[in-house]
Amino acid sequence: MKSNVGGIDRILRIVLGLVLIGLTLTGTIGVWGWIGVVPLATGFMSFCPLYPLLGINTCPKK
Known part of the structure; x- marks a missing residue:
């Protein structure tokens, strides 16, 4: 990931x-x-499974 x-x-x-x-x-x-477990987990993992589907990337690393 x-x-x-x-x-x-x-x-x-x-x-x-x-x-x-x-x-x-x-x-x-x-x-x-x-449902707060979801944003908490995605925040700690620095990965959102929905972002690639929507073409979003807020991480400055390339």
Whole structure:
């Protein structure tokens, strides 16, 4: 897997994932908040499987 998620994109994904999971654990939002695992995982791996299909690459590395 080649990295396709850049710095700001990666940070936003990790923060969004942690916020969604945190809100789920506190009972603020329902079970759907566990979807936060997806942006969290893609942020940590620096790879989004949807990006190649859409032709997007936010990673500055070539």
